[in-house]
Amino acid sequence: VGFAQTEVNFEDNLVGIWQGKLEVPGMSLRIVFNIAKDEKGKLTATMDSPDQRIEGIPVEEVTFKDGILHLEVKSARGFFEGKVQEDFLSIEGELNQAGQSFPLVLERVEEIVKIHRPQEPKKPYPYKEEEVTYENKDAGITLAGTLTFPFEKGPFPAVLLITGSGAQDRNETAANHKPFLVWADYLTRLGIAVLRVDDRGVGGSTGDFLQATSEDFAGDVLAGIEYLKSRKEIDPRQIGLIGHSEGAIIAPMVASQSPDVAFIVMMAGTGLTGEEILYLQSALILKVNGVSDELITKSRALQESIYTVLKIEKDNTVAAEELHGIIENAKLQLSEEEREKILFGAFIEPPIKLIPWYRYFLTNDPKTALMKLKCPVLAINGEKDLQALPKESLQSIEEALIAGGNKDYTLKELPNLNHLFQTAQTGAPSEYGQIEETIAPEALDLVGKW
Secondary structure: OHHHHHHHHHHHHHOEEEEEEEEEOOEEEEEEEEEEEOOOOOEEEEEEEHHHOEEEEEEOEEEEEOOEEEEEEHHHOEEEEEEEOOOOOEEEEEEEEOOEEEEEEEEEEOOOOOOOOOOOOOOOOOOEEEEEEEEEOOOOEEEEEEEEEOOOOOOEEEEEEEOOOOOOOOOOOEOOEOHHHHHHHHHHHOOOEEEEEOOOOOOOOOOOHHHOOHHHHHHHHHHHHHHHHHOOOEEEEEEEEEEEOHHHHHHHHHHOOOOOEEEEEEEOOOOOOHHHHHHHHHHHHHHHOOOOHHHHHHHHHHHHHHHHHHHHOOOHHHHHHHHHHHHHHHHHHOOHHHHHHOOOOOOOOOOHHHHHHHHHHHHOOOHHHHOOOOOOEEEEEEOOOOOOOHHHHHHHHHHHHHHOOOOOEEEEEEOOEOOOOOEOOOOOHHHHHHOOOOOOHHHHHHHHHO
């Protein structure tokens, strides 16, 4: 009886909020486990990722035996396992997800510190906000978004915001920031209607994101233009596109196909192929994270092997098998420290389900669309952008515009700004969530005035 009572007391000591910092490729994320007991005295838990604004993920299995805590999160294909320290103030262990392990130390905290985001607008807004849906009939999907426009009588000029790579919601939420919410608020206050939309398969939008390419997303943007043209509040002769990152590659694709696009803004865009930009960004991010030149060279060789498969092998299943073989072979040749440093899963190994996207992205040449543009173009890049390198990107964009005969363009490299157009120290993705600023005022002002 005494032993059983001791075990129960130990479990009682686990009840509370446990927080740790997960260092994943390119960024730092807080992970929180909320441990409680149900009416039967059994341990239960939920998981939060505050920096991604995700709360209440069920922890399906909670076990504590011989000082080891095991938390199974089946929906995330992962689990945490760690040794509880004798003072019950910290738990040292690892978070395992999809076959990868990351060190994670959990510490007991009284509450989760909320991150300050001073630029996010607070309701009531001094303009109209409307939830909207419309069809991309060619793709057979419904797209959901938010349209904001002034209270005054229109019609108003309008912009459609185009998100960057990855499954993005209408606010382009990343690192606990909502860049498109800030952009929409700023531009609407200037008298410009703004449409921001969930990517297909995200939020209120239907469709399969995993099987889509940049070309498919361009089709979604074309459907958005048709929707804006149908609104009496919108001037159909003044509809523009603002794309960020991959969205800045998609915007010229759409504008080269549609005479309805009056202008485009490319934020952190490029005129380089996806393969070229991935080599450059991978090397720079690894370098800023202190990785040696020798290991960066090894990383480059591995990338080349993987991208060759993606470009040549058209059968996704066969490609997946070949990629798995290349990765497993590389793991055997690298030490554990080297494997961690070159960040498997972020810059090297594309998720198998995203093979169609990677294949298109690697081989698509943005210059093809840029050379066809007849509308005014504003292209801005941050000086400290490690993902769309400013000098190489702006130079490649300008060369394509000149080759196409477009003389109505403005190119700007903005000092001290990163890929999200925040004022940054190094530009590393790990800084994004630590910076309170969502968009630097000079970037907002430049785009707004243009």
